[in-house]
Amino acid sequence: MSIDEYFCSDKEINKESYSDKMYIEILNTILDTVNEWVIVVDENGIIIMMSKAYKEFLNISNPEGKHVTEVVENTRLHVVLKTGVMEVGEIQQIRNQRMISMRVPIKKDGKVIGAVGKVMFKDVRDLKLLSKKISNLEKELAYYKSELSKDRTAKYSFQDLIGNSPSMRAIKNIAIRVAKTSSNVLITGESGTGKELFAHAIHNASNRYLGPFVKINCAAIPGELLESELFGYEEGAFTGARKGGKEGKFELANGGTILLDEIGDMPLSMQAKLLRVLQEKEVERLGGNVIRKVDVRIIAATNKDLEELVRKGEFREDFFYRLNVMSMKLPPLRERKEDIETLAEELRIKISNRLGVYVEGISQDAIEYLKKYHWPGNIRELENVIERAINLLDSDLIIKPKHLPKRLTKDKGKIYRRENKSLKDMVEELEKEIILECLKENKGNKNRTAKELGISRLGLYKKIERYGLEIDK
Numbered sequence: 323m324s325i326d327e328y329f330c331s332d333k334e335i336n337k338e339s340y341s342d343k344m345y346i347e348i349l350n351t352i353l354d355t356v357n358e359w360v361i362v363v364d365e366n367g368i369i370i371m372m373s374k375a376y377k378e379f380l381n382i383s384n385p386e387g388k389h390v391t392e393v394v395e396n397t398r399l400h401v402v403l404k405t406g407v408m409e410v411g412e413i414q415q416i417r418n419q420r421m422i423s424m425r426v427p428i429k430k431d432g433k434v435i436g437a438v439g440k441v442m443f444k445d446v447r448d449l450k451l452l453s454k455k456i457s458n459l460e461k462e463l464a465y466y467k468s469e470l471s472k473d474r475t476a477k478y479s480f481q482d483l484i485g486n487s488p489s490m491r492a493i494k495n496i497a498i499r500v501a502k503t504s505s506n507v508l509i510t511g512e513s514g515t516g517k518e519l520f521a522h523a524i525h526n527a528s529n530r531y532l533g534p535f536v537k538i539n540c541a542a543i544p545g546e547l548l549e550s551e552l553f554g555y556e557e558g559a560f561t562g563a564r565k566g567g568k569e570g571k572f573e574l575a576n577g578g579t580i581l582l583d584e585i586g587d588m589p590l591s592m593q594a595k596l597l598r599v600l601q602e603k604e605v606e607r608l609g610g611n612v613i614r615k616v617d618v619r620i621i622a623a624t625n626k627d628l629e630e631l632v633r634k635g636e637f638r639e640d641f642f643y644r645l646n647v648m649s650m651k652l653p654p655l656r657e658r659k660e661d662i663e664t665l666a667e668e669l670r671i672k673i674s675n676r677l678g679v680y681v682e683g684i685s686q687d688a689i690e691y692l693k694k695y696h697w698p699g700n701i702r703e704l705e706n707v708i709e710r711a712i713n714l715l716d717s718d719l720i721i722k723p724k725h726l727p728k729r730l731t732k733d734k735g736k737i738y739r740r741e742n743k744s745l746k747d748m749v750e751e752l753e754k755e756i757i758l759e760c761l762k763e764n765k766g767n768k769n770r771t772a773k774e775l776g777i778s779r780l781g782l783y784k785k786i787e788r789y790g791l792e793i794d795k
Contacts, residue, residue: 359441363390365434367400376441380416390439399437402427406434411442421445476535476579478522484668485661489653493520500648501527506600508585508645509623511652514702514776517623518583520652525579530619533578536571541584541780548592550608553599559609572605572616579619585645586626586637593641600644620645655697655704662693665701669708670721679712682719691723695730698753699776706776727774729759754789757782761791 359376363369369385372393377383385393391400395416402409402425414423422443428436443452483494500507501524509517518537525535543551550559554570571580582588588596599605600620604613622645631637655662666684674681684692688711697703711725723731743751757775764770772782785791 359444361385361390361394361399361439362428362436363399363403363439364436365403367391367403369393370436394439397439399425399439402437403434414441419445422448476522476525476531478519479526480523483516483519483523484665485658486664487653487658487660489658490661493650493652496650497524498527500524500650502529503648504528504530504619505647506620506645507622507647508628508649509621509652510628510649511625512654512698512700513625513778513781514700515625515652515654516701517625517652518581520650521579521581521621521623524621525619528579528619530578534575535579535581536575537581537583538571539583541587545589545592548589549595552592552596553605553607555608556610559607567607567610570605570607572599572618573614575618576616577618579621582620582622584624585622586624586628586631590636590638593638597638597641597644600641655700659693662704663689665704666692666708669705670712673705673709673712677709677712679715680719681712681715681721684721685723688721688723688726691726691730696752696756698756702776703774704776706774710774727760728763729756750789753785754791757785757789758791761786 357375358373359379360371360373361369361376362371367390369388369390372385377385380393382393389400390397396414398409398412398414406427406429408424408426410424412423412425414421421441424440424442426438426440427434428438480494480498483490485491485494497520507521507524509520511517521537522535525531538551540548550568550570552570552572554568554573555564556567557565559567599616603617604615606613628637628642628646632639632642655665663684666689670681670684692704692707699706707727707730708721710727711721714725715721718725757771760771760774761768764774768782768786769779772779775782777785
């Protein structure tokens with residue numbers, strides 16, 4: 323090497339050393355400014371750097387060059403150097419003060435060449451205070467989410483749809499594809515199968531997810547009021563009309579999605595008016611003469627056989643075809659019994675949290691009874707059964723067969739012979755027996771029976787009338 327090369331090399335080394343020194347000074351300044359307690363050791367556990375604030379706390383001026391165990395009480399940095407494993411959130415006592423520390427190994431080419439120790443919380447009480455603040459913030463966030471959910475937003479996504487059975491995977495795959503389109507959707511399935519949850523998920527997975535999600539139960543609103551609910555009204559349109567008028571559900575859903583639940587119960591006269599909205603994409607308020615354009619995707623849901631209603635003349639054929647662009651039929655719970663255990667566990671967690679009751683789990687015996695049951699009320703009935711069981715827990719922490727309704731745990735050996743009956747007739751026969759059994763258990767109390775079966779009171783009355791059930795209280 324020539325002398326010129328030597329001096330050139332020496333200058334480069336000096337330049338690099340100066341640069342490193344500058345970085346260290348800047349780092350020290352930052353640590354001192356934010357009052358951080360930080361220590362850095364080499365691969366031998368020798369301290370090469372300690373922040374000013376940490377030195378002041380330890381009442382030491384020149385710890386550099388000493389082994390970390392000589393300076394820091396109860397340290398584990400020398401252990402981290404050997405294991406190469408990071409330690410976070412460990413309690414460490416220094417000078418009669420309990421604090422929360424973290425220790426991180428410094429690695430280069432897979433070899434530990436040092437470690438960094440940092441005091442995360444200078445007092446354990448600081449962590450508790452922070453934890454309390456986070457808890458309060460989470461409660462506040464949950465409150466605002468709850469309030470927001472009341473204000474035209476979809477609450478559920480496909481992650482909330484529990485089940486991994488073949489039928490559930492198939493219907494979820496269809497729903498995911500459906501969500502990517504803007505076409506109208508018809509969701510059919512028995513009561514309690516989760517039609518509304520699927521509607522929420524489709525909206526949230528669509529390109530309309532930032533728009534409003536408005537739902538209306540067509541069976542819960544009297545026919546004479548349904549038009550004003552859907553299309554709104556102008557001031558003075560009828561006696562008692564609100565001053566200034568009112569927006570209808572379609573206007574509120576503009577740019578988003580509207581869920582027309584129980585569409586099979588919509589009066590024929592209303593179907594004709596709604597058909598115009600589907601065709602023309604415009605609404606006119608009751609008592610008004612202004613045409614308003616709307617951009618709304620319709621998701622309709624029903625537990626009725628609309629094709630059968632069309633054949634009977636109880637549902638408009640043209641309206642049916644407008645709705646039935648993309649159709650999905652949700653499987654009943656009895657056809658996906660593989661999902662019952664997972665669903666029951668999810669419901670246990672959800673309900674126990676809501677009720678503030680600690681429940682450790684569900685016994686395997688109870689799960690077996692749940693799997694053998696027919697579930698005419700589907701997931702809604704399962705939810706009611708789990709809630710009832712949790713309310714019956716006393717000293718038990720686990721849901722057992724004794725906490726389940728008798729209709730689930732008795733007559734498990736009963737065999738239903740076909741005897742030239744169709745599946746529909748057999749299902750109806752079983753449904754009739756279950757309703758009768760539940761009514762007897764509740765001494766004829768129809769409200770309680772409807773709740774336990776997971777169906778509406780109106781639905782129960784219809785079934786009682788259909789099967790000609792008479793109950794002596």
